[in-house]
Amino acid sequence: MSKDNNRLQSLDIFRGLTVALMIIVNNGVGHxxxxxxxxxxxxxxxxxxxxxxxxxxxxxxxxxxxxxKCQFTPSKEVILSITKRSVxxxxxxxxxxxxxxIIDGNWxxxxxxxxxxxxxxxxxxxxFISMLLLYVKPKALMSIAAGILAVYSVIxxxxxxYAQDETNILCVVDRxxxxxxxxxxxxxxxxxxxxxxLSSFAHVTIGAYIGYSICHKIxxxxxxxxxxxxxxxxxxxxxxxxxxxxxxxxxxxxxxVLVTCGIATLVLIVLTYIADHHGKWAWFDLFRRAGLHAFxxxxxxxxxxxxxxxxxxxxxxxxxxxxxxxxxxxxxxYSMMLSFLLLCYGYIPKDKKK
Numbered sequence: 001m002s003k004d005n006n007r008l009q010s011l012d013i014f015r016g017l018t019v020a021l022m023i024i025v026n027n028g029v030g031h032x033x034x035x036x037x038x039x040x041x042x043x044x045x046x047x048x049x050x051x052x053x054x055x056x057x058x059x060x061x062x063x064x065x066x067x068x069k070c071q072f073t074p075s076k077e078v079i080l081s082i083t084k085r086s087v088x089x090x091x092x093x094x095x096x097x098x099x100x101x102i103i104d105g106n107w108x109x110x111x112x113x114x115x116x117x118x119x120x121x122x123x124x125x126x127x128f129i130s131m132l133l134l135y136v137k138p139k140a141l142m143s144i145a146a147g148i149l150a151v152y153s154v155i156x157x158x159x160x161x162y163a164q165d166e167t168n169i170l171c172v173v174d175r176x177x178x179x180x181x182x183x184x185x186x187x188x189x190x191x192x193x194x195x196x197x198l199s200s201f202a203h204v205t206i207g208a209y210i211g212y213s214i215c216h217k218i219x220x221x222x223x224x225x226x227x228x229x230x231x232x233x234x235x236x237x238x239x240x241x242x243x244x245x246x247x248x249x250x251x252x253x254x255x256x257v258l259v260t261c262g263i264a265t266l267v268l269i270v271l272t273y274i275a276d277h278h279g280k281w282a283w284f285d286l287f288r289r290a291g292l293h294a295f296x297x298x299x300x301x302x303x304x305x306x307x308x309x310x311x312x313x314x315x316x317x318x319x320x321x322x323x324x325x326x327x328x329x330x331x332x333x334y335s336m337m338l339s340f341l342l343l344c345y346g347y348i349p350k351d352k353k354k
Contacts, residue, residue: 008214009288010271011061014264016287016343018054019294023301023339024332025051029318032327037335042164043246045259052118052249053260054267056125056200060207061214061268063129064138068215074134086127093119096302103306115182116174116192124197129204138212141205148202149254153245155195161251164188170195170251189250196252203252206234206261214272227269235262290343297342304342 025037025048036047070078097114106112136144155161159169166172166188174183174193184190213227238247238258247256274280275288290297308314314334321330 008061008065008272009275010268011058011065012288012291013271013275013284014054014268014291015058015294016284016289016291018051018058019290019297020287020339020343021047022051022055022298023342024335026301027305027314027335027338028331029314029334030327030331033331034328037332040249042250043162043248045247045249045256049249049256050260050263053203053256054264055118055122056203057207057210057261057264057268059122059126060129060204060209061211063126063133063204064208064211065215067130067133072134078134079131082127082130086123086130089123089126090120092299093117093123096299099303100306103310112181114184115178116184116190116194118192121192121197121200125200125204128201129208132205133208138209141209141212145202145205145209148205149199149257152199152202153241153254155198156245156251156253161253162246162248168251187250191250191252199252199254199257203257203261206257207264210261210265210268214269224269224273227265231262231265231269233262234258234265238262286343290345293345297345300345301338301342 028037038046039048040046067078094113094115094117096119097117098109101107101109101112132141132144155169159172160167161169164187166175168189170190170193171188173195174190177194183193190196210227210230213230214223216223216226235258238255238261241258242255245253245255247253247259249256271284275284317334317337318327318330321333324330325333
């Protein structure tokens with residue numbers, strides 16, 4: 001842990017790297033883009049598919065670190081703070097959908113406003129893991145995650161969970177709960193729907209356990225071995241499970257949870273070793289600062305993207321770049337430029353409170 005307010009610098013760096021990757025993959029231009037910067041159409045895993053699970057993993061780690069300060073005591077003030085934050089996250093997510101509709105000139109908002117989304121799932125997962133940590137010992141977290149994934153695996157296997165149509169159980173339940181007008185419109189299965197959030201609960205639960213393991217009071221060498229071992233086991237088990245339940249972001253499959261949590265654990269432990277235990281965090285200072293402001297950068301990018309797209313500013317820059325580079329490289333360079341500009345927010349001087 002860093003001397004700076006006892007922060008885990010590696011977590012800030014990891015968050016900054018992830019938000020940078022998010023901006024890159026979310027802001028490609030044109031139809032010709034590198035495959036790994038696009039989501040898998042159904043089964044499979046690309047770099048793009050790592051962004052959201054990495055964020056959820058870090059929600060779990062962050063929740064553990066935050067609640068450790070109050071010794072996981074479920075006081076009225078703590079529960080109220082968790083609830084307020086969850087509600088705010090959820091409403092911001094809904095607001096971002098409304099903002100996109102307004103920019104597109106669609107003022108008929110309420111009848112067609114999408115209910116679920118990235119921020120909404122983060123809000124639900126944050127509330128779940130925070131409440132869980134207040135009432136359950138950290139050692140039980142992996143057992144709880146395993147139980148959740150076992151139940152979800154049965155749901156996928158028994159109830160047509162991999163169908164790419166309206167017979168999919170995720171689609172059936174989501175449409176039963178809310179009108180299709182308030183769901184994702186580009187496919188029958190809402191990738192952030194309520195049913196898929198069940199396995200996301202396992203995601204943040206694993207993240208919280210990794211946070212506990214990294215901060216566990218045992219000798220450093222043993223701690224690094226332990227966490228690295230957990231990451232490798234998660235990855236290997238995920239690949240084995242994928243034989244029966246393919247890696248699939250759209251349905252947030254069991255193998256997807258295990259594989260992405262395994263990768264996230266290995267990335268975090270490497271960064272922890274470099275940044276926190278060897279003090280080399282300055283190597284990643286741009287990303288560390290961005291990680292401190294990741295929430296603002298995410299919201300800013302989600303609000304800025306539809307405005308840029310509405311006025312075709314991205315197409316103009318992309319067209320200019322295409323005179324020199326291939327369409328794929330031009331798209332990548334444009335998104336890299338946007339990512340760099342937004343990440344630099346972390347270097348804007350802030351007024352210090354007196």
